[in-house]
Amino acid sequence: MSERRSIGSVLSRLLLVDLFKGLAVTLRYNARALVEARDGADPTQAIYTAQYPKERPLVGERWRGAPKLNNDPRTGESLCIACNICALVCPVDVISVGQANREVRDGEKRKKKKVLTTFEFDTSRCMFCGLCQEQCPTLCLELTQEFELAVESRAGLVWDREMLEKGIHVVTYKK
Amino acid sequence: MASDTPSAAAHVFEQTEMLLNMGPQHPSTHGVLRVLLKLDGETVVDLDCDIGYLHRGVEKICEHDTYPMITPYFDRLDYVAAVNGDLVYVEAVERLMGVELPRRAEYLRVILAELQRIASHLLWLATHALDIGAATIFLYAFREREEILKIFENFTGARLTAHAFRIGGLQWDANPEFVRDVLAFLDILPGRIDEYETILSENRIWLARTVGIGVLTAADAIDTGLTGPVLRGSGVAYDVRRAAPYSVYPEFDFEIPTGDTGDTYDRYLVRMQELRQSVRIVRQAIEGLPEGSVMAARVPRVIKPPAGEVFHTNESPKGEIGVYLVSDGTNTPYRLRVRPPCFVNLQALKQLAVGHLVADVVALIGTIDIVLGEVDR
Ligand code: SF4
Ligand code: SF4
Numbered sequence: 001m002s003e004r005r006s007i008g009s010v011l012s013r014l015l016l017v018d019l020f021k022g023l024a025v026t027l028r029y030n031a032r033a034l035v036e037a038r039d040g041a042d043p044t045q046a047i048y049t050a051q052y053p054k055e056r057p058l059v060g061e062r063w064r065g066a067p068k069l070n071n072d073p074r075t076g077e078s079l080c081i082a083c084n085i086c087a088l089v090c091p092v093d094v095i096s097v098g099q100a101n102r103e104v105r106d107g108e109k110r111k112k113k114k115v116l117t118t119f120e121f122d123t124s125r126c127m128f129c130g131l132c133q134e135q136c137p138t139l140c141l142e143l144t145q146e147f148e149l150a151v152e153s154r155a156g157l158v159w160d161r162e163m164l165e166k167g168i169h170v171v172t173y174k175k
Numbered sequence: 176m177a178s179d180t181p182s183a184a185a186h187v188f189e190q191t192e193m194l195l196n197m198g199p200q201h202p203s204t205h206g207v208l209r210v211l212l213k214l215d216g217e218t219v220v221d222l223d224c225d226i227g228y229l230h231r232g233v234e235k236i237c238e239h240d241t242y243p244m245i246t247p248y249f250d251r252l253d254y255v256a257a258v259n260g261d262l263v264y265v266e267a268v269e270r271l272m273g274v275e276l277p278r279r280a281e282y283l284r285v286i287l288a289e290l291q292r293i294a295s296h297l298l299w300l301a302t303h304a305l306d307i308g309a310a311t312i313f314l315y316a317f318r319e320r321e322e323i324l325k326i327f328e329n330f331t332g333a334r335l336t337a338h339a340f341r342i343g344g345l346q347w348d349a350n351p352e353f354v355r356d357v358l359a360f361l362d363i364l365p366g367r368i369d370e371y372e373t374i375l376s377e378n379r380i381w382l383a384r385t386v387g388i389g390v391l392t393a394a395d396a397i398d399t400g401l402t403g404p405v406l407r408g409s410g411v412a413y414d415v416r417r418a419a420p421y422s423v424y425p426e427f428d429f430e431i432p433t434g435d436t437g438d439t440y441d442r443y444l445v446r447m448q449e450l451r452q453s454v455r456i457v458r459q460a461i462e463g464l465p466e467g468s469v470m471a472a473r474v475p476r477v478i479k480p481p482a483g484e485v486f487h488t489n490e491s492p493k494g495e496i497g498v499y500l501v502s503d504g505t506n507t508p509y510r511l512r513v514r515p516p517c518f519v520n521l522q523a524l525k526q527l528a529v530g531h532l533v534a535d536v537v538a539l540i541g542t543i544d545i546v547l548g549e550v551d552r
Pocket of ligand 2: 051086137138
């Protein structure tokens with residue numbers, strides 16, 4: 001504290017040097033903002049604002065967003081084998097897997113096989129920890145890069161199998 | 176007039192104390208904290224904190240969850256320093272199980288934890304300065320914090336609740352751009368810290384609001400059980416990273432900044448220095464980042480630590496965070512208790528605030544840097 005009381009400091013105090021030093025920093029940014037390109041999300045630039053929703057941010061590849069049930073791209077059938085692991089590892093019990101034993105034809109033979117009937121995913125309570133997608137043995141359940149999960153009703157937060165397979169409808173805005 | 180009579184005059188000049196509720200929905204209480212103030216004029220005579228609005232019973236929930244399921248809950252204790260919460264929990268379980276981690280995993284953990292410390296301190300700086308009235312800093316600090324959140328997003332898949340660590344290592348190895356992104360961030364951050372300090376450190380308004388406000392002597396701070404920057408601001412060089420080293424911290428070169436008077440300004444200086452020290456640690460870790468696997472070999476699929484107990488502590492951005500874990504040999508803990516730094520540090524608020532003005536309470540809540548998610552659990 002004591003060195004702040006010297007003559008130099010009294011003078012700089014009178015001339016508001018401390019305040020102008022801070023203002024110089026902000027003014028420098030203001031000046032740069034006038035001349036630099038408006039290119040959001042570059043930390044070295046003065047303007048650092050993304051124009052969402054006109055610009056959709058590209059989230060990371062590992063992003064844990066809207067859930068999706070993947071189908072086998074060749075057959076179009078669900079990859080889910082109704083093993084229920086995802087429901088078991090979920091800390092908040094948001095998944096419920098419905099399963100049934102169906103007879104399926106395997107060449108000549110008829111076999112009983114566990115198949116998926118319903119799948120419910122309650123996005124209102126999901127904390128997007130990613131444990132379910134990590135444990136899914138067939139890579140069926142996936143947390144995708146979609147992040148706009150708002151709906152207009154509470155019931156809409158519970159996703160059924162159809163919605164999980166189709167994925168959500170993303171509204172894009174024009175610039 | 177009526178006031179000529181002595182009794183009425185006595186009534187007019189009667190000294191009364193006023194009870195004032197600050198919060199729970201007050202922006203400067205950083206969450207849902209209700210502070211009950213007893214005021215004499217504008218001076219705080221007494222103060223009481225009403226906590227528990229965010230209580231979720233995390234410790235009880237953990238008794239019903241298997242060990243891997245608990246990690247996401249630790250993201251949500253101190254939700255602005257999720258990585259540090261995860262780290263102490265996974266390390267506690269690993270200690271109980273006697274798991275040795277690959278060195279790459281340890282290094283990546285240190286990098287993430289220190290980046291998280293920077294992010295947490297930047298958020299503290301932003302909100303603390305905003306509470307006192309410096310809105311520019313708020314925007315600047317959030318801009319830099321955003322870079323860290325982007326690094327987390329690309330590494331772990333989430334910005335806040337990272338959930339990067341698993342018992343025995345990490346979920347993912349670093350993404351290909353990770354080292355480049357972190358180095359780019361380390362290049363810009365020190366210059367930005369200089370800018371913050373140019374704006375604040377000599378600013379007369381900032382000095383008037385912080386110097387001499389909420390002085391805490393080292394003895395008081397130790398008696399109250401404070402840890403973290405609040406304790407170091409009072410001049411006690413206690414940092415778990417040095418006092419009881421965990422992970423690979425002994426391999427890095429860093430200093431433990433301390434203050435001397437223990438006022439709000441000193442705590443500000445300590446945290447600014449810690450930002451620079453964290454930059455140092457991250458740079459060393461990135462430069463020495465070993466190759467190899469990020470998951471320990473032979474971590475069983477079902478995690479059942481042997482029966483026993485462990486108490487493990489880490490240095491979180493807020494202070495010393497500890498986990499006391501009792502295992503009965505099953506796949507869920509018998510008991511889990513968190514030693515929350517914010518909860519303990521909040522107890523100092525009364526000591527700090529009594530005798531100061533109401534406006535200073537705002538600065539004082541900011542200076543102890545609490546997160547209500549951890550106070551209430
Ligand atoms: S992300 Fe986590 S909380 Fe959500 S369904 Fe999967 S396991 Fe459950
Ligand atoms: S873990 Fe995967 S395969 Fe098993 S039930 Fe869940 S989504 Fe289906």
